[in-house]
Amino acid sequence: MAGQFIKKHTKAVSKPVYGFDGVGIHLVESEGDLGDPPFYLQEYVPNDRDFRVFVIGDQAVGAIMRVSDHLTHNIHQGGCGSAIDIPKEMAKIAVQAAHCVGVDYGGVDLLAYNGSYVVLEVNGTPNWHCMQAPIPQFLAEYLILQDKQNQ
Template sequence: MLTIIPKPTDIPSDNSTRMVMDELDRMGYPYQVRFLEAIDPFSDDLSGATIWACGIRQNGHNFESLQALSLKNRIINSPESIVTCASKVMTSALLVQHGVPTPATFFTESRTLAGKFIQKHTKAVSKPVYGFDGVGIHLVESEAELGDPPFYLQEYVPNDRDFRVFVIGDKAVGAIMRVSDHLTHNIHQGGCGSAIEIPQEMADIAVRAAQVVGVDYAGVDLLSCNGSYVVLEVNGTPNWHCMQAPIPRLLAEYLVSQDQKK
């Protein structure tokens, strides 16, 4: 039976887990709901199950519990891939290693070296290593504007919008353009999203990015750059705000297909 771990941040007006469960109900496919806080991976009888973690808290308990459960179960997305997506450093390293276009990136504890990177690119975007919803991202134009180390920096790519592509399996199934009057265009930071058709090049880059970080499904964030696209990050527990594509139904169908492979 499919086991579902609800997203901790779900609220009645924005309940991602419920949307997918409604689709499973329409399909007549059985599932059970469990909460990580109430699961002891050493004594629980979950074994050989397909477990969908719609979202988890970024803490040691949730990560470690999923990791232990993955020894005897198929987790979607895998704990390893969720951890990878949570780390901007590891995500960027994988993108670079596999040749996926991404802005020039620098990671250091040295304020002097960080300052030289900023000087080289005139300005840079400083981001927290473990961040979400666009929090803590700001533009820096000199070493003096840096906060505390470590410093995760990317070259500034001029833009007035970004794109989120929703990938399931090996297919880009939906995309939105997010526009705002500030540096980050995240919906949680006041950006406005609208659905768009997915250009083939954008779809190919987004699918490749999801594959190299090892996720079953993802929200891939991109910028337009020099006539093509660069990947900013890959979200392993994505929302699908403003998507016109039927993401909950597509996700439900994917979960069923994976569960039936066992």
Template sequence: MIRIVPKPTDTQDDNSTQMVINALEAMGAEYEILLLRDLDPFSIKYRNDLIWICGIRQDGVEFELIKALALKNRLVNTPEAIATCASKVLTSALLTHHDVPTPETLFTASRQHVDTFLQRHGKAVYKPVYGFDGDGIFLFSDIGDLADPPYYVQEYIRNDRDFRIFVIGYKAAGAIYRQSPHLTHNIHQGGVGTPVEIDSRMREIAEAAARAVQIDYCGVDLLKTEDGYTVLEVNGTPNWHCMAAPIPELLAEYLVSEENKMR
């Protein structure tokens, strides 16, 4: 059985969960909705099911509940992968460990270390360790612009757009470029997405990023560089706004395929 944990931020006009449900129904696949609020983590009745986690609340409670679900079930995405993507520090560490290009990054509690980083780069980008939707990200060139530690900062790479690559089963499935007048091009921050073909280098680096964090499906955010592309982050519960590729259908096919493997 495929069980579905709906995305809590779905709206009538932007309903990621329903898009995939529609695709599952078109395939004749059986599914049921699973509401995390109804779960007792000490008495999980589900066994050997495939459970699609379309999204969870950033409150800690739902993350603990999906970890309990994962004890006896196959989760897409796994709690470990979701936690990895939620942490910019761990994501950057894995990308670096697996030699996936990513901007030079510093994580520290030392303002002096940040100042040394600034002296080398002139300016840098500050990001909250657990931020999402582009919130809290800003460009700075003065240590006085920072509040209390910890500090996760990256070198600034001049750009007028970024690229979101949707990866399913370690295969790049669709892509857009996003543009806005702001530092971040996130669509939730007013960015505009445009479908784009996936070139060979884009495909290679996005798939390598997904393998590095061991995730079933994700959105890999890239910047173009002189040498190709560099990975900004990996999103573990991504939307697929503006993509020309039929992502809901492809994701539904992946869920059915993975569920069949369990039989």
């Protein structure tokens, strides 16, 4: 099945099921490029940067753009990050993605593609390197508000 997916898309990105910091992510062009399972495959989308949008509740509260000269733009894999303003469409897609997987807080990784954005993944425990927005403060305020509403 993995071979069929790779053949259909020509290139794919292999990711470990339980990954962190961009470790274990690599480009595959044939079934022989796959490592040991378990892993999952994503369609390869050409890019030179990605975006991480931090979502808390129903709001995108901060975002960074990560740039590198290789496949993963993760800060821990040598990418450089900088805070950005969040375009409305980016915010909307990020919030929808977080809701789809049922998280109140998450880092939604996106690629710009064909005039819109493609969701790579939703991280339930994202770090906030390079952020200018005070994510820990926003998260604490959200949790306090949720606690008060549930009493």
